[in-house]
Structures are given as C-alpha cells and as structure tokens.
Amino acid sequence: MEQEDFGRLVGYQLKRVQAVLRAAMDAALREHDLTTPQYICLELLDLRPGLSNADLARDAFVTRQSMNVVLRNLHGAGLVTRPATAPHGRALPLRLTEEGAARLKAARAGMLAVERRLTAHLDARETEVLLAQLSDMAESLSG
Numbered sequence: 001m002e003q004e005d006f007g008r009l010v011g012y013q014l015k016r017v018q019a020v021l022r023a024a025m026d027a028a029l030r031e032h033d034l035t036t037p038q039y040i041c042l043e044l045l046d047l048r049p050g051l052s053n054a055d056l057a058r059d060a061f062v063t064r065q066s067m068n069v070v071l072r073n074l075h076g077a078g079l080v081t082r083p084a085t086a087p088h089g090r091a092l093p094l095r096l097t098e099e100g101a102a103r104l105k106a107a108r109a110g111m112l113a114v115e116r117r118l119t120a121h122l123d124a125r126e127t128e129v130l131l132a133q134l135s136d137m138a139e140s141l142s143g
Contacts, residue, residue, distance in 0.1 A: 010137075021118060028110035032103055037062060037070045039111065042096060042104040045080060050093035079103055
C-alpha cells in the first residue's frame with residue numbers, strides 16, 4: 001500500500017469520524033455534567049429499564065470494569081438507582097431516577113444536534129444506505 005493511499009482506507013476514515021464524533025459529543029454533554037459513556041448508559045436505561053451492569057457494558061461497548069466506574073458516578077449523582085439485593089440471580093437491575101430522566105432529556109437535544117451535523121450532507125435515503133452499510137461492515141467483522 002502506498003503511503004498516500006492510507007487516507008483512503010475505510011477503517012482509517014471510520015476511526016477518524018469516531019474520534020471527531022466523540023469530541024463533539026463530549027463537548028455537547030459537558031454543559032449537562034455528563035460524559036459520553038454516562039449519556040449512553042442513561043439512553044440504554046431509558047430504552048430498557050432494569051438492565052444489569054453486564055448488559056450495559058456490552059451494549060455501550062465498554063468493559064464491565066469501566067461500566068462499574070460509570071455506574072458508580074451516575075449513582076453518586078442520583079441519576080440511577082438499583083436495589084440493595086438482587087430480586088433473582090445476582091444481577092442488580094438499574095433504573096433511571098427522576099433526576100436521571102430529566103438530565104437525559106436535557107442532554108438529548110445536544111446529542112441530536114451533533115447527529116444532525118454529522119449527517120448534514122446526507123439526504124434521508126443516503127442516511128439509510130450508510131446505516132445499512134455500517135451494519136453490514138460490523139457483521140462482517142464480528143461473524
């Protein structure tokens with residue numbers, strides 16, 4: 001591969017977009033006193049209340065240890081709650097508190113603005129094609 005071709009690698013461009021996207025998300029979330037992993041965790045709990053630490057870690061693409069830190073901070077801020085003992089098994093199901101739901105709602109507008117900037121040059125059809133292609137790429141590598 002020629003050195004000038006490096007910028008034409010799909011993987012490199014995906015990583016470049018991911019880095020710029022993460023910076024934009026972090027900036028938008030700063031005013032809500034949230035990090036990107038915390039925001040993702042709140043979104044997941046809003047969609048599926050009762051998820052366990054392991055479920056959240058898997059769906060947020062972080063390790064269980066990293067999710068422990070995220071959840072400790074969210075719990076300390078009063079944004080999530082979990083029972084002292086597991087209702088069944090060992091998993092402690094997590095839920096958003098009222099404050100967590102309110103913080104998520106406030107932060108969501110900023111995240112949607114970042115998404116609009118990310119896809120501003122795409123029409124609805126191009127966005128759907130891109131989403132399908134990205135999904136296919138992920139499947140190709142995970143299978």
